[in-house]
Structures are given as C-alpha cells and as structure tokens.
Amino acid sequence: MLSKEENEFLTRVGPGTPAGALLRRYWQPVAVASELTAEKPKKRLKVMGEELVLFRDGKGRYGLVGEHCSHRAASLYYGTVEDDGIRCAYHGWKYDVDGKCLEQPFEPKGSTYKDEICHPAYPVEKLAGLLFAYMGPKLVPLLPRWDLLVRDDGLRTIIVLPVHECNWLQAMENSVDPVHTYYLHGHQFKVRGLPVAEYYYRPIGEFQFEEVRGPVWAGLIKRRTFEAGEQMEGERGHPLIFPNMLYVPQGPELVIHWRVPIDDSNTYIVWLSFRPSKNGQKVEQPEDPPVEYLPRPVTPEGEYEMTSFPGQDMMAWETQGRIFDRTKESLAHSDKGITIYRRLLREQIKAVQNGGEPLGIIRDPANNKIISFEVSRGMARKEYVEGQPEYYHGRSVA
Ligand code: FES
Ligand SMILES: [Fe+2]
CATH class of the missing domain: 2.102.10.10 (Rieske [2Fe-2S] iron-sulphur domain)
Known part of the structure; x- marks a missing residue:
C-alpha cells in the first residue's frame, strides 16, 4: 500500500513533477x-x-x-x-x-x-x-537502437492501440505481474472455449525476477516456471525495459510495447511487432512498416471485449481507476515484481532530483549499434501460440 503522497510521486507526469522529470530523460515514441x-x-x-x-x-x-x-x-x-x-x-x-x-x-x-x-x-x-x-534537458542522449527497430531479418508492423483511459503506471505494473496471465488470459479464453487458452492455463509453479542495471538498458526480467506434465516449461523470461517499455514474445512475433503518458489519466500505447524470417534470411524492408490501428475493444453494450489479450488487459488496467488509488491496495506475495519496480522507479526519480543521470541512458555510439535481447521461445510456447497472432492483435474471435 502506498500513501497518497507516494502514489502522486510515482504517477504524476506533468511538467515539473518528479516522475515526469524522470520519463522526460528517455526518448518516447509520440x-x-x-x-x-x-x-x-x-x-x-x-x-x-x-x-x-x-x-x-x-x-x-x-x-x-x-x-x-x-x-x-x-x-x-x-x-x-x-x-x-x-x-x-x-x-x-x-x-x-x-x-x-x-x-x-x-x-x-x-x-x-x-x-x-x-x-x-x-x-x-x-x-x-x-x-x-526527447523532452528532457540538454544534452540529448542517443535514441536507443532496440534490435526490433533495426534488424533486417524479418518484417515489422506498427500496432497502435486505442488510448487507454488510465495512468501509465497501471500498464507498467502489469508488466511485472507474472501471475495475471493465468486468470486474466488463460482462464478467460478457457471459459469461452478458445484454443489459445492452454499456454497460459498451465499452473504457474515459481516466478523470479532479475534486476538488470546494464550499461545500455535497465529493468526487470520476469521468469516463470509452468507446471503441466509434459508441457512443463521454465521461461527464459522477458524484460520490462525501464522505465516504460515491455519486450515480449507474442506468438510468432517479438514485440516491444511503449506506454507513453498522454497526461496523468490517459496513456498512448504503441507496439512494434517483428516477425523473424525463417532461417534468419534478410528481408527487403519497406520505407515504413505497415500500421494497424486497433479499435477500442468493447462490445455493443459498452462492456470490455474479453476475447483478446488487449481487451483483457485494458479491462484490468482501466477498471483500477483513472489513477489507481494505491492507498486502497493489498499487495501480496505474487506482487513482488511490483514492489521491486516501484523501488527502482522511486530510486531513479530521486537520482534525477539530485542532479544525476538515471539508468539506461545511452551516450556512447559503441553501445548503440544494436541492443539485443534473448527471450523465451520455448517449445511449449511454439506449440500453443504460433500461428495465432489474432489473439494478441486484439481481433475479436468469439
Ligand atoms: S498568436 Fe499572434 S502570431 Fe500566433
Ligand atoms: Fe496481460
């Protein structure tokens, strides 16, 4: 649980706010x-x-x-x-x-x-x-060359999600919530008889977090162990890239999510999706990747559409409130990642307040040729989710 003051400290992003000053130190897609x-x-x-x-x-x-x-x-x-x-x-x-x-x-x-x-x-x-x-003070850092932005062995798609009517931190805390996938995704698909359910419907055994404070990026890697007989799998993990990105495999694609505050209670979310070619072949790149704009996932009755990942996540984040009042939360063991992320966020906000440079700012071109990640591409994932990107892209399937 946070005090009202702590909640304001971490969530408010307007000019002159502590968290706003931190986020302005990083290049943001606009x-x-x-x-x-x-x-x-x-x-x-x-x-x-x-x-x-x-x-x-x-x-x-x-x-x-x-x-x-x-x-x-x-x-x-x-x-x-x-x-x-x-x-x-x-x-x-x-x-x-x-x-x-x-x-x-x-x-x-x-x-x-x-x-x-x-x-x-x-x-x-x-x-x-x-x-x-880049909306921060001079000197302007380098725009990070995340691998999915610059690799040429596959094809990119830009996916713009509907504006999320909630504070940016709700989306980010979800990225270090390793258990939400069981009920919010697996179970919701299962009760509707949708085939993508099985992957996330495997019982979650353990989950761990690795804090990364590297020279080119910082953040948290979450790793789960799924227990389900033959379908047991220990994830290699996927990172929350500090402060407001997620890097995640989605079916046959690798995807970066950015969550950029529009203001304190609305968030712009854009994905860069990359589908690697077979055998690592180079692919001729178009001038600009194609763009998909996802509609707001609501039913004709105005309820959240619970048949896709974006609809399920949007339901959870928006119904927490425009700016989630964390004085009313009851954090539990499964929220360990959220505690670690908040600690990192608080620490880095204070570093900026004290005149320092936050983690994950790149100034040396030698560190910015290409920033690569190794993420889970387990057999179980391949078996269950390859070829079913429509669930991730939020197209209604039921
Ligand atoms: S308001 Fe006068 S030139 Fe813009
Ligand atoms: Fe999710």
Whole structure:
C-alpha cells in the first residue's frame, strides 16, 4: 500500500513533477511517421500533459513544438507548414523545428525582438516508421537502437492501440505481474472455449525476477516456471525495459510495447511487432512498416471485449481507476515484481532530483549499434501460440 503522497510521486507526469522529470530523460515514441502526410504534415499531440504540435517542414525535418504560439497563444496546429517552419495562423509568426522564431511580420524593420523568443521545441527522430521525441534537458542522449527497430531479418508492423483511459503506471505494473496471465488470459479464453487458452492455463509453479542495471538498458526480467506434465516449461523470461517499455514474445512475433503518458489519466500505447524470417534470411524492408490501428475493444453494450489479450488487459488496467488509488491496495506475495519496480522507479526519480543521470541512458555510439535481447521461445510456447497472432492483435474471435 502506498500513501497518497507516494502514489502522486510515482504517477504524476506533468511538467515539473518528479516522475515526469524522470520519463522526460528517455526518448518516447509520440506518433507514427505516416500520420504526417503531404496534405497535412502536422498533428496535434499531448505528451505528459504538454499540448504540442508535431510537423514536418518542407525540407523534411520533424519538429515538435508547444501548441500555443509564444505571441498570444493561438494554436499552431492551425498554422501553415512552410519550407523552414510553421507559421501561426493568427498574426504570422513563424517558428522552425528548433523553436527559433524566424519571422514576426508586423514588427518594425530591423527589430530583433524575434531573437528573444524561445518557443518550446523538442528533438524528434524517426526510426522504423515511428517518431520519437526527447523532452528532457540538454544534452540529448542517443535514441536507443532496440534490435526490433533495426534488424533486417524479418518484417515489422506498427500496432497502435486505442488510448487507454488510465495512468501509465497501471500498464507498467502489469508488466511485472507474472501471475495475471493465468486468470486474466488463460482462464478467460478457457471459459469461452478458445484454443489459445492452454499456454497460459498451465499452473504457474515459481516466478523470479532479475534486476538488470546494464550499461545500455535497465529493468526487470520476469521468469516463470509452468507446471503441466509434459508441457512443463521454465521461461527464459522477458524484460520490462525501464522505465516504460515491455519486450515480449507474442506468438510468432517479438514485440516491444511503449506506454507513453498522454497526461496523468490517459496513456498512448504503441507496439512494434517483428516477425523473424525463417532461417534468419534478410528481408527487403519497406520505407515504413505497415500500421494497424486497433479499435477500442468493447462490445455493443459498452462492456470490455474479453476475447483478446488487449481487451483483457485494458479491462484490468482501466477498471483500477483513472489513477489507481494505491492507498486502497493489498499487495501480496505474487506482487513482488511490483514492489521491486516501484523501488527502482522511486530510486531513479530521486537520482534525477539530485542532479544525476538515471539508468539506461545511452551516450556512447559503441553501445548503440544494436541492443539485443534473448527471450523465451520455448517449445511449449511454439506449440500453443504460433500461428495465432489474432489473439494478441486484439481481433475479436468469439
Ligand atoms: S498568436 Fe500566433 S502570431 Fe499572434
Ligand atoms: Fe496481460
């Protein structure tokens, strides 16, 4: 159980909050690159409570700037994108991708007032069809080259989940909850007679956590031992990558999940799914991976659709409350991973408050050629879930 103050400390992410300051130290995916089109090279976004406009200027550079004009706060979303920036629709002030004010059409000739304007702007980089933003202080770290973003021996798909109407920490705590898969997934599939049930319906014997504090990534690997006669399996595990990612095998694919706070009570979730080719053959890559947008998994009656992984998880996370009130929880033995994760989160928030650098920030290019993971690919998993990605992708099956 947490005190009200501790809960606020770990969950709130707006500008100036302790957890917000930590999350801003890491590159976060904020949009899919193909969402900016030639007709409309701009998108309005909210990230960690900040209202922003993402745009691609005529030279192809990406900018993420404060939505409200530094002049008199009209929305830059309604501005026009030009070769070198975005021009406010109200009085024509123009900003480049770095937030530099380039023009103030109605100031006297020779005025240097524009040089005093410092409009909020964050660096953006494109990788694997995703646009990542860094919203922390200078010096900007390297954008991590997670293997699934850069491997060329398979095909990628970007999957954008519906906005989750809950705080980001609810999704992250689920990632270190090794037993939820039995009832929330296995049992729910089983009672509906769905074939994917068996894998997660094996009794869970033991579960362990390994805390990782490496030079390129930090986090927690959870490992379970499933007990079911011939189908017994000790997992190699899969990691929660600190602070807000999960790396997990899903059927025949390997998938990274990012959980990026839109604000304190809404979360943007995007997956990068990678299907390795047979025998490790190289595959010609498209310019951008295809993108799937999952609908909100609800029935016509407005209830959660409990026939897919995303629907089941969304039910659990959203029904905990917009910001789960952890003064009312009763943590148990099976929540050990949550306790470890919160301890790490608290420790790293404090490290940032004390002027330090948190874990898992990459600055040396030698450490960033490709960041690879070994995860469970056991025979039991292969037997049960290969060829059934529709459950993971949230398509309704019953
Ligand atoms: S409010 Fe944007 S130029 Fe005036
Ligand atoms: Fe789950």
